[in-house]
Amino acid sequence: MDLAEGVLAGDRRAVARAISVVEGGGAAGAALVDRLYPRTGRAWRIGLTGPPGAGKSTLADRLIGHFRDAGQRVGVVAVDPSSPFTGGALLGDRVRMDERTAGEAGGVFIRSLAARGALGGLSEATEAVGDVLDAAGYDVVLIETVGVGQGEIDVAEAADTVVVVVVPESGDAVQAMKAGLMEIADVFAVNKAERPEAGRMVRALRQMLHLRPPPEDGWAVPVVKTSAVEGAGIGSLVAALEGHRAHLAARWDETRTARLRRRVRQLVEAGWRARFWDARRSALDAALAGLEAADRTPHRLAARLLEREGADREG
Amino acid sequence: MDLAEGVLAGDRRAVARAISVVEGGGAAGAALVDRLYPRTGRAWRIGLTGPPGAGKSTLADRLIGHFRDAGQRVGVVAVDPSSPFTGGALLGDRVRMDERTAGEAGGVFIRSLAARGALGGLSEATEAVGDVLDAAGYDVVLIETVGVGQGEIDVAEAADTVVVVVVPESGDAVQAMKAGLMEIADVFAVNKAERPEAGRMVRALRQMLHLRPPPEDGWAVPVVKTSAVEGAGIGSLVAALEGHRAHLAARWDETRTARLRRRVRQLVEAGWRARFWDARRSALDAALAGLEAADRTPHRLAARLLEREGADREG
Numbered sequence: 194m195d196l197a198e199g200v201l202a203g204d205r206r207a208v209a210r211a212i213s214v215v216e217g218g219g220a221a222g223a224a225l226v227d228r229l230y231p232r233t234g235r236a237w238r239i240g241l242t243g244p245p246g247a248g249k250s251t252l253a254d255r256l257i258g259h260f261r262d263a264g265q266r267v268g269v270v271a272v273d274p275s276s277p278f279t280g281g282a283l284l285g286d287r288v289r290m291d292e293r294t295a296g297e298a299g300g301v302f303i304r305s306l307a308a309r310g311a312l313g314g315l316s317e318a319t320e321a322v323g324d325v326l327d328a329a330g331y332d333v334v335l336i337e338t339v340g341v342g343q344g345e346i347d348v349a350e351a352a353d354t355v356v357v358v359v360v361p362e363s364g365d366a367v368q369a370m371k372a373g374l375m376e377i378a379d380v381f382a383v384n385k386a387e388r389p390e391a392g393r394m395v396r397a398l399r400q401m402l403h404l405r406p407p408p409e410d411g412w413a414v415p416v417v418k419t420s421a422v423e424g425a426g427i428g429s430l431v432a433a434l435e436g437h438r439a440h441l442a443a444r445w446d447e448t449r450t451a452r453l454r455r456r457v458r459q460l461v462e463a464g465w466r467a468r469f470w471d472a473r474r475s476a477l478d479a480a481l482a483g484l485e486a487a488d489r490t491p492h493r494l495a496a497r498l499l500e501r502e503g504a505d506r507e508g
Numbered sequence: 509m510d511l512a513e514g515v516l517a518g519d520r521r522a523v524a525r526a527i528s529v530v531e532g533g534g535a536a537g538a539a540l541v542d543r544l545y546p547r548t549g550r551a552w553r554i555g556l557t558g559p560p561g562a563g564k565s566t567l568a569d570r571l572i573g574h575f576r577d578a579g580q581r582v583g584v585v586a587v588d589p590s591s592p593f594t595g596g597a598l599l600g601d602r603v604r605m606d607e608r609t610a611g612e613a614g615g616v617f618i619r620s621l622a623a624r625g626a627l628g629g630l631s632e633a634t635e636a637v638g639d640v641l642d643a644a645g646y647d648v649v650l651i652e653t654v655g656v657g658q659g660e661i662d663v664a665e666a667a668d669t670v671v672v673v674v675v676p677e678s679g680d681a682v683q684a685m686k687a688g689l690m691e692i693a694d695v696f697a698v699n700k701a702e703r704p705e706a707g708r709m710v711r712a713l714r715q716m717l718h719l720r721p722p723p724e725d726g727w728a729v730p731v732v733k734t735s736a737v738e739g740a741g742i743g744s745l746v747a748a749l750e751g752h753r754a755h756l757a758a759r760w761d762e763t764r765t766a767r768l769r770r771r772v773r774q775l776v777e778a779g780w781r782a783r784f785w786d787a788r789r790s791a792l793d794a795a796l797a798g799l800e801a802a803d804r805t806p807h808r809l810a811a812r813l814l815e816r817e818g819a820d821r822e823g
Binding site (some may be wrong): 226320469489492499 | 538539541543545575581617632635765768769771772773775776777779780781783784785792793796800802805806807808810811813814818
C-alpha cells in the first residue's frame, strides 16, 4: 500500500507522513497532492482566525467537542504565518491543543504548520494539508491561525467557511475592519461575551457589515456572541456555521473551482517567478551596475527585463 | 515649463499635480517617475508605522515641528493600505493633519494616498510619491501608515528609516513581534511613556531584539520612550533617527540600489502577471471546465499553463 492509498484508507500514520510530504513541497509533494486532489471535496474546511488572545484555541476546543459529539471526525491544522523567531507564543497553544486530544479515543487529528517559502506559500501548504485530511475521510478540517496579517488572510482563503473571532477588548471594531477581517469573515464570533462591552462590539460589527456593499453571493454575515470558556453561545455559532455550509452547498462546485483557480494561479506565478529570476538576476545586477543614471530608473529597468524575457524565449 | 521641471523647481502646484500623475500609474506616471528618479536620493525618507491608536499622528506632528525648527522642508505622505470601505477612521487623521499645516507659512507638504491596484501596488505608489517630493527638494519625507498588516510592511519598505510606534497597552510586545514589526523597525518608539507599563514594554522589546540573530548590516535597533502629547522624548527619538541616518550614510548607494532592485522586481512581476493572465485566463477556464477530474489537479494545471507560456512564446 503506497502513501496515497494509506491516506485514502484513513491510516493515521500515513496521514501524518503525507502531511510532511506535502508540507515539504517539491516534486513528491506535488505528485501526492495531485493524486489525492480528485478524492477531496467532501470535508468541510472551517477557518478560525482573529487577533492573539481572542480565545481561538478554546473556541476550537468547543467546536471540536461539538463535532465529535455529532460523531464526526475532525482534523485540525494550526497555522502560524509569523516568522520562525516567533515560535514561543504558539507553543503555548500547541501544548493546550495536545491536551484536548488526551481524552480522545481517536477521531481527532491535530497538526501544526509553519512552512514558509514552500512553492505557493503558506496558503498552498494549508490547502495541501487540507487535501490530505479531506482525502483521509475527516468530515471537518478546522484551520486555526493566529493573528490578523496578510498571512492569516491567505490561510483563511484555504477554508470554505471563515470564522473571525474578536473580543470586545480588541478595542474598536474599527481594528477588525482595518485589518481586512471584514472581507474574509463568513461568520463573526464576538468571544468573551460575558464582558460588558460585548453588546456594543456586536452592534458595531453589524453596523459596519450593513454599511458594506451587499456581498456578491448574497450571504449576510452573522455576528454571534460566544463565551468559549463558559461554553456559552456555541450552539448559535454552530448554527451560523451550518447556515453558511447550507449556503455553500448550493454553489459547491463553483466554490471549489474558484479555489482551485486561485491555487493554480499562485502556483503558476510562484513557478514563473523562481524560473524568471534564476535566469535574470544577473541581468538585473548588470543593468543596475552598468547603465547610465538616466536609464537606471524603475520603469525603464522593468521594461528592459520584460523585453529580454520575450527575446530570450523567441531566440 | 513642463510638469517635471515644475517639480524640480519646487513648485507646490506642480508637486501636487505630479503626485496625482504618479499615483494614477499608467504610462504617464511611469514616464514622470523615470524622469524624476535620477534627481532623487537626497531626501531622507522616514516611515512611521504601528497599530492604530499608538499616537502616530501626534508623533508625526512633533517630528515635523522638529525638522521645521531645524530649517528643513518636510513632505508628508499618509498612506492607508486598508480597503476603500475603511475610509472613516483615517479621515479623522487627515483632518488633524490638515490642521497642523494651518499655521505654516510653507515648507510642509501633506498628501494622503490610498491607491490600490496600481502597477506594483501601494509600495510602488509610495516610492513614486517619495520620488516626487525628493526631486522637489523636500529634505525629509515622512511616510505615515496606519496598522500592522502586510500593506504597512510593504509601505515601510519605501522608507530609509522605519520607526515603529507602539504603546504599552498594545498589550504584549509579542503582538509587535507576531505582526512582523521586529523585522522592519530601525527604531522603536514606545509612545505614551507616561503610562506605568512603559518601562516593562521597553525592556520586553529590548530583550526580544537581543534574542534575534544579529542584523546583517550591524545596526542595533534602539528603543526610545516618547510621550508625543507631552512632547517628551522627542529629542531621544530624533537622536535615534539621526543615528540610523548616519549608519545609512556609509552605505547609501548600496541601500538605494537594493531598493531600486526591489522596485524593479515588483514592477516586472506585476507587468508579467497582467500580461500573462490576460492571455491565459481563458486557457485556465477551459482547462478547469474541460479536463477529466484526474487531470484537474493543482500542480498538473499549473504545469500545463507554464508549458503553454513557453510554447506560445516560441511558436
